[in-house]
Amino acid sequence: MDDKLTIGGREFSSRFILGSGKYSLSLIEAAVKYAGAELITLSVRRANTKKEENILDYIPRGVTLLPNTSGARNADEAVRIARLARELGCGDFVKIEIMRDSKYLLPDNQETVKATEILAREGFVVMPYMYPDLNAARDMVSAGAAAVMPLASPIGSNRGLATRDFIQILIDEIDLPIIVDAGIGKPSQACEAMEMGAAAIMANTALATAGDLPKMAAAFKSAIEAGRLAYLAGLGRVLARGAASSDPLTGFLR
């Protein structure tokens, strides 16, 4: 089955985007392998340019880097961080993260739209992390985003699809890949998001806090693939109450 995820003109077989910021560098290779990931995020502020261990050295060849702008508090800072990532040789993909809140780390949609516009114009493949708001998502599409990354619940919370209904609206209304990012704590939640029609899942904390990271990466991989297959197969209907009557209510009509 030829089911590829296309972002910014590049095709990916895997629909699992891996975070890298919350676990040991030495585990990255195993995580990538077991997750089957082809895209991995990289915090630019964490990318060491000096002599201690450099995260870039741990990322296997052939994996596309997705530098993020974490630490940015507004569009201007995000733009500067993205440009720095390009200078560091991290490629043209960028995940915009703009937070004006250090407690919940909730993204600032307005500033994110601004940064998306500037960076898309500069040729970046822009993947904005956002609060799932339809109007903001439409603005991001107009601004040139290559995908939209709504949060499932607050980052690091492992609470799952708290914003389920609003993510569904984005999936239904936005023509770009909808990648569910942040808050996914269990493979079952990832599977559910994929069944809903999400294009991909991004996870970090769920792996970092697992007992066995590579094993959990493999579990997510299976769950994401299962959810994707179910979506493609077309889910059967779920009956709200009881069984359907075999005698149709409208049988009396002539």
Place this chain on the structure above:
Amino acid sequence: MENSFFIDSGGLSPAALEKKHRLETDPSSRTDHMAYMPGMERIESDVMDTVISQMKSYEYDRYTAKDVKTALEHETCTIEDLKALLSPAAAPFLEQMAQKARLETGKHFGNTVYIFTPLYIANYCENYCVYCGFNCYNHINRIKLTPEQVEHEMSVIAESGMEEILLLTGESPKMSDIKYIGEACKLAKKYFRMVGLEIYPVNTADYAYLHECGADYVTVFQETYDSDKYETLHLLGRKRVWPYRFEAQERALMAGMRGVGFSALLGLSDFRKDALATALHVYYLQRKYPHAEMSLSCPRLRPIINNDKINPRDVHEKELCQILCAYRLFLPYAGIVVSSRETAQFRNGIVKIAATKVSAGVSTGIGDHESKYTGKDTGSDEGDEQFEISDGRSLSQMYGDISAEGLQPVMNDYLYV
């Protein structure tokens, strides 16, 4: 053991000695510690009143095991929960607190531990803070590094692989003025990716200037939030003005600093009340400045040159651990720094529970990094230490030890933009 702070270390003129003794024994000889001195900026803020009224009404003996259990069951830790967790009733629940704290730390920070080092560039001081090795009546070697010496120290530290530096001075606006500190910040930007400051509190305009020079983070220890106790410990100098110090972090944020650090010096006063006030200071400022990054330190009193009797009194390692777990549960997003005042064993343990940042390659002296890092006698003048440290591990030892615990050392998590 009670602390005996007053020491006549010699080298003082009879007049100076007389003044010192008068300050120590006659409260009426001391200035009003609640009155701002000329030139000290006042800002509009209700944070201080809110924090202090909460602290004053805190009766920790009222809390019971049931309150602690309730707090541990809550998904988000309320202020009442924090009060229960800091109370004596929580002592039997230390392990449960640690287990829960570890989960919270993991959610926000994964398994990362940040590493930094302090650099003291001068130890001149105009304050008489009775527990501090730099106090103006303590007979120690005083030194202020020249810009060339500052740069040399920085290059030695940077050579070790360090990427985050915390610049410190004694509190002497005369000997270490803002311009001098600003120049040090500019030099630091050349060698490090993150520059923090732990200097005497200054006005907003000066913080803005230092931010321009490259500093991004300001840490100010309040020492104790009990202003009456504070008055008996900080007998002379600008530091005596308690409210001006309290508002330092807010001024720093108003001036555009990325983040701010807070702390009480545990062992000076009632540690439970001080810990509560520190956490609430962070909590209320975070609500007012939601974008700001916040961190807490948890220093305990240490012996100083000429006075080895100074100790953290009733704050033993178990109490310190309880405080840190309570901080973590109440402020899951805040960084927690554990300094080299604590032993390697304690630091190795606490980074697995609540702490997110440790120092390494530490000297609290002045101009002695080369001799301390290489063992080489450089023949240059060195200034005496502020206090004795307990954990003398170098960066590479610390890096190795953290990795061996299954944690990921991180050298830098900031980008100056």
